[in-house]
């Protein structure tokens with residue numbers, strides 16, 4: 001039996017739509033083994049009593065895809081125990097985490113017993129398969145690698161990433177509501193085309209954000225660098241309270257954005273702004289300061305536990 005640990009992630013970070021992502025110190029753990037003749041899934045925490053416990057479970061679906069991709073015969077029996085802490089459909093990368101967990105579990109339980117770079121299923125192939133299932137690389141990249149990632153897809157459709165280290169002054173804070181919003185519904189609100197001036201605006205802000213998060217974490221730069229014109233306004237009708245909260249926080253000088261497809265709000269707090277957050281946030285939100293996860297997903301084999 002192996003255990004896969006996968007971090008929550010926040011994508012977009014304001015202007016970096018489908019490109020930027022941050023790994024957070026909140027983890028799902030999946031114990032997996034090949035056994036018996038059927039799929040048995042148990043879930044503890046998020047999704048308990050809600051999720052499909054058979055072939056339809058997202059981790060199982062990702063394992064099946066990975067076994068196919070590795071050219072391995074499908075094992076009839078899979079046993080999973082999932083300890084879920086990442087909230088679902090809140091913009092904290094729960095689906096990417098489940099997909100990455102499944103692909104890494106399948107690789108670890110597959111013929112090569114967990115091939116790394118140069119093995120029969122490389123890290124690049126893991127990234128590509130997880131991105132194909134998720135649809136975009138911005139949550140998958142930090143989930144696999146940790147820290148702050150810039151990800152993109154080349155003309156052949158393969159994903160790539162660069163990993164950066166956020167400055168130690170940056171303390172991410174997430175404000176999590178109880179309401180959910182599926183990524184699919186949130187993507188359905190986006191227009192097919194945007195004005196050129198808005199695209200240019202976001203290009204500049206994204207570049208500035210990388211500088212502000214890694215080199216110059218000054219609040220005035222973070223405020224400008226977290227402005228967005230490509231997705232948050234279009235999604236505002238479905239984000240109701242989150243859009244209002246982002247506006248209220250920004251009005252008092254706190255660099256707040258919608259986390260992923262929402263509705264969680266992400267703040268890049270610094271020692272200068274951390275005390276400004278709580279007074280703007282009502283009781284309906286769970287406030288959590290987060291560490292940045294440094295290393296991304298990992299697999300523990302029995303001998304390493």
Ligand SMILES: Nc1ncnc2c1ncn2[C@@H]1O[C@H](COP(=O)(O)OP(=O)(O)OP(=O)(O)O)[C@@H](O)[C@H]1O
Nearest residue numbers: 058088089090091092093094095098182183260261
């Ligand atoms: N640990 C899990 N196990 C099984 N299914 C999961 C798990 N996590 C998420 N899912 C599935 O993915 C859905 C949420 O995915 P969705 O892409 O809508 O949101 P998200 O990944 O939480 O947010 P975002 O992509 O904006 O960060 C859940 O409703 C559930 O069906």
Ligand SMILES: N[C@@H](CCO)C(=O)O
Nearest residue numbers: 011017018183260261
């Ligand atoms: N970039 C994605 C992240 C959520 O999966 C979006 O905003 O739709």
